[in-house]
Amino acid sequence: MGLTPQDATAAQLGAWNAEQLEARLRELATTRYHDRHPFNQRMHRGELSPDELRLWVANRFYYQCNIPIKDAHILAKLQQPAQRRSWLRRIQDHDGLDDQDGGIERWLRLGEAVGLKRHDLLAHRHLRPGVRLAVDGYVNFCRNNGPLEAVASSLTELCAPSIMLTRLETFPLHYPWIDAQGLSYFRNRVPQGRRDGSEALSWVKAWAVTREQQDQALAALSFKCDVLWTLLDSLQGTAPQETPR
Secondary structure: OOOEEEEEHOOOOOOOOOOOOHHHHHHHHHHHHHHHHHHHHHHHHOOOOOOHHHHHHHHHHHHHHHHHHHHHHHHHOOOOHHHHHHHHHHHHHHHHOOOOOHHHHHHHHHHHHOOHHHHHHHHOOOOOHHHHHHHHHHHHHHHHHHHHHHHHHHHHHOOOOHHHHHHHHHHHOOOOOOHHHHHHHHHHHHHHHHHHHHHHHHHHHOOOOHHHHHHHHHHHHHHHHHHHHHHHHOOOOOOOOOOOO
């Protein structure tokens, strides 16, 4: 039996309207995003050594490889064909439509541009345990939770275009030894991130109508911010165990 109008009103008591929810989501994303992490700030000021930059590229690749996996878990939760068609595009963005296309391939080219070997990247030879735990935790979060929380966790995309633009500006300035063609991942993610963040936000606003649902959405986004922060915590202040080349 569905909710009566009285029950629906009671369930929504204390809930924010869509604009208020969006404001809280954007505030959380902005204040907790990993562009504020000391490692990223050092990167953007040009203070990373070549070995530190290689270590970041190698470890971030594990996250890149798992993005389409977590998106496949989310895809399986969506009930509407139009939603599934739209979310499928995210998997294709990273996996590509062939072996020469997609975000994973572009990240491999970034790795080669900083001096890493492709086979070492694919084998995750330089992966730190903390990075593995953080990324695997994110995949499991999307596997084990409902579509609202899984989609809400992706709302770090609201901030992704900004950090990509920062890297496109600062890498040629501070790390001129990196082949500019290796930065194509950052260029592609600017329009993709804008599109994906806007879409996910519209879904979360439509789905999260009770205060409980809205709190779940905020908690999911907070968790994702923790994942990205922990990834960098695992690299901050640690020297490569061996030069990742």
